[in-house]
Amino acid sequence: MTRPLLDVKDLRVSFAGKEVVRGIDFSIAPGEKLALVGESGSGKTVTALSLLRLVQDAAISGQALFEVPGGPGDLLSMPERALLGIRGRDIAMIFQEPMTALNPLFTVGDQIAEVLQLKEGFAQAASAQAAIELLASTGIPEPERRANSFPHQLSGGQRQRAMIAMALACKPKLLLADEPTTALDVTLRGQILDLLGDLQRRNGMAVLLITHDLNLVRRFADRVAVMENGHIVEQGTVADVFARPRHAYTRKLIDSKPVRDVVPAGVAATQSPPVMQASHLRVAYPVAVPGFRGWFKSGEFVAVKDASFSIPPGRTLGIVGESGSGKSTLALASLGLLKFSGQLQAAGQSWNRQAAGDKAIRKVVQVVFQDPFSSLSPRMTVEAIVEEGLLVHEPLLSLAERRARVEQSLAGVGMGEAQFPGLLRRYPHEFSGGQRQRLAIARVLIINPGLLVLDEPTSALDVTIQKQVLALLQRLQRERGLSYLLITHDIDVIRAMAHEVMVMKDGEIVESGSVLEVLDAPRHPYTQILVAQG
Structure with a gap:
């Protein structure tokens, strides 16, 4: 069997002594799409952020073994300098709300170019051209003009595409996508999901998708892990979990589609x-x-x-x-x-x-x-x-x-x-x-x-x-x-x-x-x- 790209063992995260992620285990194979599903407060976003040690004032324990040159390295215990080399280059992240994640004082082209300069050592001119090409690869219209736009000058879908271009600038091995389509319209959701799937196949990238949208999971993921109150209560292939959910919480999520119960038109x-x-x-x-x-x-x-x-x-x-x-x-x-x-x-x-x-x-x-x-x-x-x-x-x-x-x-x-x-x-x-x-x-x-x-x-x-x-x-x-x-x-x-x-x-x-x-x-x-x- 292929060794996992990421193997998480007994991950625990707590704030001021209160545990919010309670000893979870999961793994992601190279090129695999895993969906982490649960309601707000279940611990799924904290789980993703803790992998890169981006959670402030949190006590984190367990192991997160990530495949690096020379063998697996533990993301949770490696020196900060070594982790800095992994963030953005080997593991990238797309956040839920691009308007708050993007810097309002810089154009989106400058922000993408900065990643290439810091992580890949690109010269200024080369990074500017590469930023335009990355924006074009996401299907954004008029990439040259959009590269010179500030975040507030773009639509929600365009901002999300710019975030994706920034995340994929260094061709990461693993992409952490935290509710990447929640703030978007239904047609834009489909477009962004298709874009992520296309880029994932083209680059051979693994994806950890964090979402509460079960339609997205059905359409995008290979496997699914269901979180409730800091525990992973069920995981398996998307087809198996949706067809034969074993845990009561999983059945509750699947049965949560709105039901029509209105007064007939009289x-x-x-x-x-x-x-x-x-x-x-x-x-x-x-x-x-x-x-x-x-x-x-x-x-x-x-x-x-x-x-x-x-x-x-x-x-x-x-x-x-x-x-x-x-x-x-x-x-x-x-x-x-x-x-x-x-x-x-x-x-x-x-x-x-x-x-x-x-x-x-x-x-x-x-x-x-x-x-x-x-x-x-x-x-x-x-x-x-x-x-x-x-x-x-x-x-x-x-x-x-x-x-x-x-x-x-x-x-x-x-x-x-x-x-x-x-x-x-x-x-x-x-x-x-x-x-x-x-x-x-x-x-x-x-x-x-x-x-x-x-x-x-x-x-x-x-x-x-x-x-x-x-x-x-x-x-x-x-x-x-x-x-x-x-x-x-x-x-x-x-x-x-x-x-x-x-x-x-x-x-x-x-x-x-x-x-x-x-x-x-x-x-x-x-x-x-x-x-x-x-």
Whole structure:
């Protein structure tokens, strides 16, 4: 048998005496693709970072034998100087969020060239040309121009391609890919995955893929190791583990696909006045015109073109599309936060984009954001966060009445003092991602709205937590008759939640109709791509 490229034995990682990785064993053969799967907090990212000793203030023990000239060397005990020679050259890493991993003060070309200069001894001119060639190998458009761009000037997919080019600059033997597609749209995920697979085959490189996306594992990996609470509970070939999972946690992950459980579209809902209605909606942003013509006039970028839709009571309209398709712009216009032309009414009233005039509509239309950690103030207690809407819309309530409403709203999303002692006095950082999203939902439900704009409400959550939050939203819709405007790029979420769906591309609605008709028999080529990639 071929000796493993990396052989990890009894790896343990602890912080301040608390063990988070608990004696795990795994190996990766040369050219093999191993997926490390688990929910947030399972220890998979800490495992990858500890292999290169990149975890601060951590006590690491065990062995990580890596094939180097002269035989296996232990990454966990070798001198720092020797490990410096391995990092970036023999073992490279792609991080989850390229915007935070790339230096904002340097162009992406300079950052790739720096790796070649430090690790391979390239001259400045040679490294600059090699950086362009590496960017071209990832399929990035106009690599010469993109090499001179700063990270903020690139799209999410382009930034991830630049990260991949940097990681592969020295043709490493092993690539550690930490959630490399989580922040990307479904079509970009497929493109990045295909790119990694192609580069892996071309360079004979081994890959350790860290992810919670089981569709990625099925499509990409040779073997899979499942982590729960710092333990590897199951590992084997992808085909065997997915077909015959032995551990209960593995079965739980595989069974976490969203389930459709919505109120059937009834006649009463379609005959009632719509909660929101738009006709020929158009949103445009002013842009500078290049050259001397810009002295006399300004141009415009049309983000939403001629959109029309209607949302009846108790129904969900899903909007699906890639980044830049216009779906988030449409959501912001629906919330009265962007200037638009055309007609848009919520609860029979039109937005006038004035605080006093729009107050009544804002009681009806509320929003749940993508990342609850960012949308909840870290300085406010749970009680202050949830009662905030009452202070604006029902200011005459007494303190006791507000507290009773807060407790009622929290109970409605499955959170109470019994499960969380001292709940009202706690702060957002004391809760998990799924629990924070429940708090965000309780905050908007307290004023009894009719329509919730859900902006990627589960994309920041693990698959099992995603399923729980979607089930909560489905239950609330049945019990309260809520309507949802659901913004997402996840086809599975649309299939589980929506009654009607609109597919957006480049600001236009290219296809719309009932969710089962559109997803089961897509007519537009773009919809067909989305469904196939999803």
